[in-house]
Amino acid sequence: MMKLKLLMSAGALCLTMTASAGGLMTNTNYHIAFDRMMARGASMEIDAAYSNPAGLVWGYEGFQMSLDFQKPWQRRDIELGGTTYEGKASAPIVPALFASYRKDRLAVSAMIGIVGSGGFVEYSDGVPMFNVPVRTMIALSSMQAPYTLDSEMKGKQYIYGGQVNVAYRLTDWLSAAVGFRANYYDGYYKGHVVADMSGTKLVNLQLDCPQKGWGFAPIVSVDFHQGPLTVAARYEFRTKLETENDTKELKAEIMGNTPEQTAKVFGSRMAGYMDGVKTRYDMPALLAVAVGYELTPRLRATAEYHFFDDKNAKMADNRQEHLTRGTHEVQLGAEYDINDRWTVSLGGQRTDYGLSDDYQQDTSFACDSYSIGIGGAWNVTEKLRLNAGYFISLYSDYTKTSQLGQETFSRTNNVVGVGIDYKF
Numbered sequence: 561m562m563k564l565k566l567l568m569s570a571g572a573l574c575l576t577m578t579a580s581a582g583g584l585m586t587n588t589n590y591h592i593a594f595d596r597m598m599a600r601g602a603s604m605e606i607d608a609a610y611s612n613p614a615g616l617v618w619g620y621e622g623f624q625m626s627l628d629f630q631k632p633w634q635r636r637d638i639e640l641g642g643t644t645y646e647g648k649a650s651a652p653i654v655p656a657l658f659a660s661y662r663k664d665r666l667a668v669s670a671m672i673g674i675v676g677s678g679g680f681v682e683y684s685d686g687v688p689m690f691n692v693p694v695r696t697m698i699a700l701s702s703m704q705a706p707y708t709l710d711s712e713m714k715g716k717q718y719i720y721g722g723q724v725n726v727a728y729r730l731t732d733w734l735s736a737a738v739g740f741r742a743n744y745y746d747g748y749y750k751g752h753v754v755a756d757m758s759g760t761k762l763v764n765l766q767l768d769c770p771q772k773g774w775g776f777a778p779i780v781s782v783d784f785h786q787g788p789l790t791v792a793a794r795y796e797f798r799t800k801l802e803t804e805n806d807t808k809e810l811k812a813e814i815m816g817n818t819p820e821q822t823a824k825v826f827g828s829r830m831a832g833y834m835d836g837v838k839t840r841y842d843m844p845a846l847l848a849v850a851v852g853y854e855l856t857p858r859l860r861a862t863a864e865y866h867f868f869d870d871k872n873a874k875m876a877d878n879r880q881e882h883l884t885r886g887t888h889e890v891q892l893g894a895e896y897d898i899n900d901r902w903t904v905s906l907g908g909q910r911t912d913y914g915l916s917d918d919y920q921q922d923t924s925f926a927c928d929s930y931s932i933g934i935g936g937a938w939n940v941t942e943k944l945r946l947n948a949g950y951f952i953s954l955y956s957d958y959t960k961t962s963q964l965g966q967e968t969f970s971r972t973n974n975v976v977g978v979g980i981d982y983k984f
Contacts, residue, residue, distance in 0.1 A: 584913060586675070587677070589951075589975065590607070590610050590628065591626060591628050592628050592947035592978060593605065594949075595933050595935055595950060595951050595977045596895075596907070596933055596934060596947065596950075597895055598891045598908060598931065598933045599850065599862040599863060599891035599892055599893035601848050601850025601852075603862075604616065604790070606619075606659075608660075609659065609660050609669035609671045610671045611848075611850075613667075613725035613781050614735045614736055614737040615727075615781075616662055616667035616669055616727050617667045617735045619662060619667075620983055621664070622662065624659070626658040626659075626981045627655070628657075628947070629653050629655050630977035631651075631654070631975065631976050632679065633650060633974050634649035634681075634972060634973045635649065638687060638925075638968070638969055639968040640692070640964060640968075643688075645685060645687055645688060646685070647681050648681070649681040654674055656674070659671075665728055666727070666729075667727040668725070668727075669724070672722045674718055674721070675721030675741065676717075676743070677717035679717070680715070680716045681715055683712065683713045686711025687922040688967065689921070689923070690751070690753045691709060691753070694753055695709065698755060698762060698763075703757065705757050707755055707756060707762060708757075709753070710753075710756065711753045712752060713751040714751065715747065715748065715749045716747050716748050717747040718745070718747065719746075721742065722742050724741075725737045725739030725781070727781075736783075737780070738779070740776060741776070741779060742775075743775045743777070743801060744772075744773075745775070747772075747803070749767060749769050751767045752767070764812075764813040765812055766809050766810070766812075767833060768808040769805055769807050770805070770807075771803040771805055773803035773838075774801070775799040775801030777796055777798065777799040779796050779797070789853055790851070790852040791849075791850070791852075792849070793848065793850075794846075794848045796845060798843065798872065798873055799843035800840075802839070802841075803838065803840075804839075805835055839876045844872070845868075847867045847869075848866050850862055851864075858898075859895075860896075861892075862892070863890075864890070865888075865891075867888060868887040868889070870913075871885055882919035883915070883919055884915070888912045889912070891908070892908050893933070894907070901939050902938060902939075905936060906933070907933045908933070909929075910929075911928060915958065917961075920958060927958050927970065931951055934949065936948060936949075946978070946979070947980075948977070952973065953971075953972075953974075955970065955973070
């Protein structure tokens with residue numbers, strides 16, 4: 561009986577981990593110029609409304625807009641004991657809208673997009689952290705008849721953001737900007753594990769827990785621009801993002817146990833899914849520094865560094881404490897104007913998280929990666945530009961030894977995008 565309680569407590573912990581899925585929360589790819597070049601922190605074009613608001617005072621004078629669409633597709637797989645649990649992650653077409661207006665030394669800009677997470681993930685055969693404890697519990701019991709296990713996990717996470725900045729050119733070579741972003745979290749976690757023997761439910765776990773919440777963050781940026789050289793820095797303060805459960809279903813049943821006995825087995829961990837419970841999903845503070853240089857009138861290159869302070873951004877169950885540090889990210893990119901009509905670009909990115917075994921969970925895990933982006937732009941007219949880009953992320957597998965055995969986490973990611981920039 562003690563072993564049974566231990567195993568079912570592990571199952572309850574898995575349920576808690578499911579609700580805390582989300583991990584490292586921030587997106588940085590909104591404009592297609594990122595997809596095709598990656599390093600955009602020294603930009604003075606319309607995408608600077610996100611990546612370098614202070615730089616817009618050196619750009620186009622007047623009103624301009626950009627509408628961008630991206631399509632990502634991903635895999636998030638877990639391998640345990642020779643079995644691969646396939647996680648299919650997807651998202652519909654992801655839009656983003658940029659706008660800016662510059663008059664002499666003053667520039668005002670805005671951006672709307674999906675600033676964190678963004679998409680769905682589904683494990684149609686469940687995940688090890690649910691399936692293995694239930695199978696082990698039945699194996700340790702005296703039940704010898706065949707049984708079926710119906711298990712599924714899926715979730716959604718979107719953080720929608722709206723950003724506004726005001727920039728001013730302080731001198732002929734220095735500008736500064738201030739602004740803020742409003743963030744809205746919309747997500748849910750749904751799943752079930754049903755062990756059935758001859759029409760009798762041995763175990764019945766059900767979860768349907770939508771979550772919603774708001775958060776705000778100030779943003780400051782500076783830009784030094786003189787001749788061919790641009791040096792820019794941007795700091796986004798931590799977003800305190802607290803979600804609230806709107807629980808539709810929360811059920812845990814074990815055959816032969818009274819509700820009181822089941823409650824003792826699952827303990828207080830079910831409390832985190834009760835209706836109205838609040839959970840933290842902070843977006844970390846971000847420091848971005850970029851150096852851009854115009855090598856020739858047609859060739860430009862940029863190097864950029866990001867630091868995401870994930871260690872000090874609160875997560876459910878204080879999961880951030882298991883990180884060894886924040887995230888380091890380095891980007892390099894270049895673009896070349898073939899002529900007045902056509903531009904081609906290439907970029908790369910290295911993302912290095914401060915991961916640990918205790919941070920990695922079946923329902924939410926991260927892997928360090930290299931990304932490569934390529935694409936181009938077509939100046940259809942003096943006012944209209946089309947952008948197209950593609951990037952792929954190449955992840956390093958992460959292997960850890962848990963109570964379930966040796967688990968290997970792997971991911972894939974591809975994104976294609978097109979966008980329209982228009983100057984009025």
